[in-house]
Amino acid sequence: MDEIDRSIINQLQRGFPICERPYEQAAKALSITEAELINRIASLLEEKILTRFGPMYQIEKAGGAFTLAAMSIPEDEFDKVADQVNQFPEIAHNYERAHKLNMWFVLGTENPSEIASTIKRIEKETGYKVFNMPKLEEFYVGLYFPV
Amino acid sequence: MSEAHSAPKLNDIQQQALKCAIQSGLPVDSRPYLTLANIIGGSEQQVITCIEEWINNGLIKRFGLVVKHHKLGYNANAMVVWNIPSHLVDEIGERIKQSGLVTLCYRRPRRLPDWNYNLFCMIHGKDRGQVLQQLNQLIKTCQLTEIEHDILFSYKQFKQCGGRFHRQHHTAPSAHCVPERKAINHG
Incomplete structure (x- = not known):
């Protein structure tokens, strides 16, 4: 990754033009050619430095639902339960964290009622309680990672 | 036009x-x-x-590149949780938002007696030292010294596929995420 890649990442995390030739427009602001921008984005995607290139939906507005949930899993059971939990396609990401509640994951479903049913299925499959902690209020979302 | x-x-x-x-x-x-x-x-x-x-209309809240932050050297992330008297949550949430020191800040329910925190922030940094430094600054800037808090660093990330939720559609390519079975160590 060089200086140009870095400026691409920094600029295009903030937004991407919506017009007939968006790469050409974005490339101008970066002082490179359209073809170079396209090639570099393709490589960044290939190298998996980017997870995605496109929209981040407000999932509730799209009719779907998200929640954060936690479980307390004994250390010697952890990997097994993590495998079981991660089998569920509704799991967006899952972290082991340092706390009595040591497994934290985000569930995303196509509609709000599926959150409760998915949690029930996870509890049944694993035998452990799931603590559901849905968002009650959003103060700030600023996932911006400058490089 | x-x-x-x-x-x-x-x-x-x-x-x-x-x-x-x-x-x-x-x-x-x-x-x-x-x-x-x-x-x-x-x-x-x-x-x-x-x-x-x-x-x-807000259906898309951001449109652009979404980075894999671990790959960019953001190797540490901590969930910082606070036990805030209910009547102060809005005020403190607003202060944290203004600080620019966190990547996310949400109010979530307590789950007593197992969990007594009601405000959740994420702090991302290059390493744990940087995250802790940012947390100290947050406590100072937002006057949070008196507020009980806990820091939950991550050990392992097992899966990340972003906020995809639409099932396969007959006219569009499948966007359903495939679980990553392999755990990624980063901490």
């Missing part, structure tokens, strides 16, 4: 197909909205108008 306003909107099925098609990523070619239009059976201008509308 006059064409944009006279063209009929995409119908529901086309809109659904477009949502699905772009969630796996914008085409990386010089006319991405034309490519999408061809996939869903609409015009380039209809696609452009539709995406603009979704951004304006």
Whole structure:
């Protein structure tokens, strides 16, 4: 990754033009050619430095639902339960964290009622309680990672 | 632009197909909205108008690159949780937002007796030292010394596939995420 890649990442995390030739427009602001921008984005995607290139939906507005949930899993059971939990396609990401509640994951479903049913299925499959902690209020979302 | 306003909107099925098609990523070619239009059976201008509308009405909260932050050297992330008297949550949430020191800040329910924290922040940094430094600064800037808190660093990330939620659609490529079975160590 060089200086140009870095400026691409920094600029295009903030937004991407919506017009007939968006790469050409974005490339101008970066002082490179359209073809170079396209090639570099393709490589960044290939190298998996980017997870995605496109929209981040407000999932509730799209009719779907998200929640954060936690479980307390004994250390010697952890990997097994993590495998079981991660089998569920509704799991967006899952972290082991340092706390009595040591497994934290985000569930995303196509509609709000599926959150409760998915949690029930996870509890049944694993035998452990799931603590559901849905968002009650959003103060700030600023996932911006400058490089 | 006059064409944009006279063209009929995409119908529901086309809109659904477009949502699905772009969630796996914008085409990386010089006319991405034309490519999408061809996939869903609409015009380039209809696609452009539709995406603009979704951004304006908040369905899309951000449109651009989404990075894998571990790959960019953001190797530490901590969930910092606070036990805040209910009547102060709004005020403190607002202060934390203004600070610019966190990447996310949400109010969530307590789960007593197992969990007594009601405000959740994420702090991302290059390493744990940087995260802790940022937390100290946050405590100082937002006057949080008196507030009980806990820091939950992550050990392992098992899966990350972002906020994808549309199931396979018959006219659009599948965007359903495939579980990553392998754990990634980063901590």
